[in-house]
Amino acid sequence: MKIVFIGAGNLATRVSLALKEAGEVIVQVYSHTENSARTLGEKIGCSYTTDLKKIYPDADLYIFSVKDSVLPEVIAGIPSNDALWVHTAGSISREVFAGKQVRYGVFYPLQTFSKEREVDFSVIPFFVEANRRDDAPLLQNLAGKLSKNVRETSLEERRQIHLAAVFACNFTNHMYAIAAELLEKEQLPFDLLIPLIDETAAKIHEMPPLQAQTGPAVRYDRNVIGKHLDMLQNKTLKTLYTELSQNIHTLHNDKEQYL
């Protein structure tokens, strides 16, 4: 099976390299950024292009991994063929390909990728969808070469998982970033927090996050909360601190009415 990657960002980089490692044949990479296209093409050892018109027409699978907002125009710029086209986005319907292509689907790995960081694909959940029933096994099989955790999903489920992932990953990472800024302000090293960050993540392997919660907010310790609010000079952070503390308190005291 010959694969073309449309996109050369974080996800495209890690997934294409993992597929190559698993023995798949990536024949070409497209990116509208010359440097990204060349870098990934060289890493994979395949050709690359920045011109949608030069994308090979005869591959078997086209994996679209571009910013959601440009996906429709990228699709529109490539001639239809009889191959399978999939995207890797968490919140976009596979129907984005409808009308343009006969065979299409979704190939969504639930992970945070950075170009320069290797990850263990074997544990990453892959969510696949295909509009044609006989294409689903093809995608499951491909994902199965990377991961032990592959499932077919609906758009609704995938969207909900993506939304939950924004909280569990992007907003979580932002909490780390705020902590880093607060420490940097006092010339304290961020490394101090690493054992705490590791343990916070490790705990939820063993118990639900609701049970794992500690700290001033869940105790609703007004003394500490008040001191912390005094220390935060930034108005937005003051608001976030207050709202997050209240929200912790709400979830712990009225879980049934929480959502």
Next chain:
Amino acid sequence: MKIVFIGAGNLATRVSLALKEAGEVIVQVYSHTENSARTLGEKIGCSYTTDLKKIYPDADLYIFSVKDSVLPEVIAGIPSNDALWVHTAGSISREVFAGKQVRYGVFYPLQTFSKEREVDFSVIPFFVEANRRDDAPLLQNLAGKLSKNVRETSLEERRQIHLAAVFACNFTNHMYAIAAELLEKEQLPFDLLIPLIDETAAKIHEMPPLQAQTGPAVRYDRNVIGKHLDMLQNKTLKTLYTELSQNIHTLHNDKEQYL
């Protein structure tokens, strides 16, 4: 050295058991809750009491590990002696003991503790303070039996570290909890998110959180953000999602003016 623990909560439980494991002698545990006092006393194999007046007067070190808001009244309820008294709180001055006791200080481990979960103490940063110069080595030595990472600190530094820890741990855990609620609502298993949560924490061992950030907010992908806001029916979560996304964008575009 004979040690008394005042408090039998999460932190008191894990720290007292770790000290016992390290060969220290815990002679007594106090908690105002009978069940907590007995449970911890039995785990350690020492006596326990729920009566401040029955706390042994002849120990060498008293470790106060109670809710911040009750610490002053607990201190007031115990007769002064010539031992060293320390608390384990992130945001309270050691001067909470002043006037009552001659020798006092702080013994603050930076970690999230739950009674039932063992943690690796060797990597936990311990922050110690003593009002009398010759007591600092005693506390450093004691912390050093548990951890490779012990330092003397000031109240200002400790408070800033505690504030940063609320973001890096408590608010992070709340992001996990929100994600869990969102998945539960659609009958999706929380386990799906564990590889993502692990990788999010693991990434910041290698790169600063600012560089590790991915997802719709840092790209400011209005399309995805809009869809996610439509999906969130809870008004508070809608607000949190919006503010956190904007805050990620602010930090990434104007780090110098962020705090």
